[in-house]
């Protein structure tokens with residue numbers, strides 16, 4: 001492989017933060033002799049991508065295969081992308097500093113919709129044709145995975161294949177298959193045929209995309225180009241997760257990266273059943289790892305990396321049936337070494353706060369809660385199974401225990417939301433603040449702060465709210481205005497997101513294959529790093545929409561009848577369409593659905609469909 | 623609480639290769655992690671957010687390497703210096719390699735101020751036609767404010783050229799210091815057009831702090 005380091009090194013003296021590009025971090029694996037080479041890309045900068053779980057897990061598993069090497073690549077910061085273009089330096093991997101185009105396969109993780117233009121930036125900077133139909137046998141196989149792969153269509157023309165669901169086994173199967181066929185001299189097309197037969201893999205070029213009317217009549221948006229291809233792609237699930245070791249080799253970055261700490265994955269899945277939450281719907285069922293497994297992985301990981309913080313990562317760590325025992329053992333194991341144990345998000349009740357208190361030590365910064373909606377009515381609609389009493393118990397416990405700030409997450413524009421729900425957010429925040437002031441000693445009252453952060457509802461595929469439209473940006477701003485004017489106390493601050501990027505997210509999240517042209521045109525007009533406020537170019541997206549003839553406002557706001565077939569109907573995450581429809585109906589009636597790890601099975605379809613079971617290590621704390 | 627006896631270990635290391643591109647903050651974090659990996663009995667500060675008791679030497683600019691860099695680590699129990707060094711070497715990146723460890727007194731000046739005079743070596747893409755003149759002043763702009771430094775206030779003696787290498791020494795003053803890279807860039811900025819038509823302009827290839835001197839050593 002070509003070593004680009006001498007050329008890169010010459011440019012680094014003037015780069016913004018050169019340590020992003022230098023490799024050589026503690027813990028990285030380099031297999032120069034492997035004959036098959038895979039490069040895993042996070043389509044944003046090193047700082048944002050290095051801690052990404054998919055990058056870590058997939059590099060570790062692929063590097064575990066004899067004769068295969070996995071390297072990492074990230075998108076350089078905008079200024080350095082420009083420098084590289086000017087200098088004709090193509091995008092490189094970190095470990096070998098080799099051009100991406102020289103790898104056998106490149107994997108790109110799609111963690112959010114706003115990464116779409118960065119995918120094109122990655123491929124273009126790598127001198128790899130960004131449309132799959134322009135690639136030749138000499139180009140690497142380009143595969144995608146991650147949350148956005150559950151609706152692959154807006155990305156379809158850019159990828160050779162998608163891996164749906166948990167990738168640790170499926171990606172290895174794809175690469176092994178590709179290596180075997182490449183060695184036999186098979187063409188790209190022949191390899192893709194074989195990959196399409198691997199469970200969990202979707203090869204869009206083997207399916208024609210149908211017009212909307214035809215799709216509704218036919219019962220599918222895609223039509224296989226020949227017989228024998230799967231018509232529904234079922235997500236992959238790593239069935240051995242709970243039993244597998246929680247220990248993973250870990251790279252320790254030099255750059256101050258986000259989530260720069262040891263990450264130990266304690267469980268997968270969350271069945272609380274929030275009706276807007278894609279992660280909860282597609283990650284089922286719940287699988288817990290044992291306390292022993294987690295404690296030994298943490299001890300080993302901390303010793304090997306030298307980190308002073310460990311995060312017990314998952315969608316709902318404080319729901320782990322053995323969480324108290326786990327935290328007590330970890331506290332003992334880490335005592336006196338200045339090591340922090342962090343829980344990314346805790347459940348909204350007194351128990352959650354008690355668990356957070358177990359590891360907070362004396363330093364109590366802020367505590368984060370996500371009531372999501374301001375009234376009980378709307379919380380029931382979205383199936384956020386918390387009552388006002390739960391919320392107050394959590395807040396009381398937090399302020400008694402010594403916390404002085406709390407951050408509350410809400411969503412604006414949820415289906416059925418009215419002005420009363422918005423005023424409900426203000427009222428809830430005010431009552432939380434009043435209780436907190438009553439609890440803390442008089443001298444500390446001035447320190448009490450409540451921060452309200454609002455995100456605009458984005459309908460997500462494979463959730464019960466997938467049929468619901470987003471509210472208009474102006475309406476979103478009006479509701480934010482109403483919320484701000486309803487809040488009386490100055491100790492309560494309100495933050496919100498610019499609705500224009502949420503609009504793009506909504507369109508791409510539910511779009512069909514036609515959206516790819518919009519992404520391409522926006523990128524050609526300079527859109528990239530759309531998730532960075534300072535880089536977002538509204539005009540590029542607006543002009544692109546006119547050029548390709550889509551109306552993003554209409555697409556984002558469109559609500560469908562639950563009988564309507566959506567553009568990802570050929571992708572299954574295990575939850576059945578019937579379950580999603582039933583849940584949508586329950587939402588309309590404000591009826592709640594229980595969490596199957598605390599109560600009876602709610603028949604979402606995942607367990608019988610995938611032949612798996614919920615795996616908990618004991619009885620969960622209700 | 624009675625004062626607990628701590629053992630102050632001064633560790634010298636090289637910062638070289640591509641890791642010369644680390645910033646001071648990145649270097650500090652990398653060294654702390656090395657100490658943790660080495661399993662040394664480091665002391666932890668008391669208070670709200672307990673952290674390792676470690677203090678770093680004078681900062682090097684991004685892109686500048688060092689042969690005699692150092693940090694002070696407070697240990698809660700005594701470890702023989704060669705044993706401490708062995709443990710650190712085993713958990714250090716090749717381009718951040720410790721080479722000497724010794725204990726210092728509890729009253730000894732901190733690593734960051736112990737060595738006010740530093741020697742540097744710059745390597746260039748080729749030897750200059752004639753030694754580059756040293757500018758009289760260097761102007762710094764920070765947050766749109768300008769500050770003029772008199773080079774003579776910082777420079778010790780005259781810079782010495784040897785082919786494509788330049789060596790010089792700079793004092794750090796209580797009022798501030800002149801960065802080694804700033805001086806070299808200012809010298810480069812003074813070079814005229816290349817002698818031969820189409821000839822290459824002189825470029826900095828590497829810059830290294832080769833030694834740090836304590837006042838005592840200079841007397």
Ligand code: SF4
Pocket residue numbers: 271284285286596597601602603604605606607608614
């Ligand atoms: S099938 Fe039942 S037990 Fe399994 S995840 Fe769905 S609701 Fe839970």
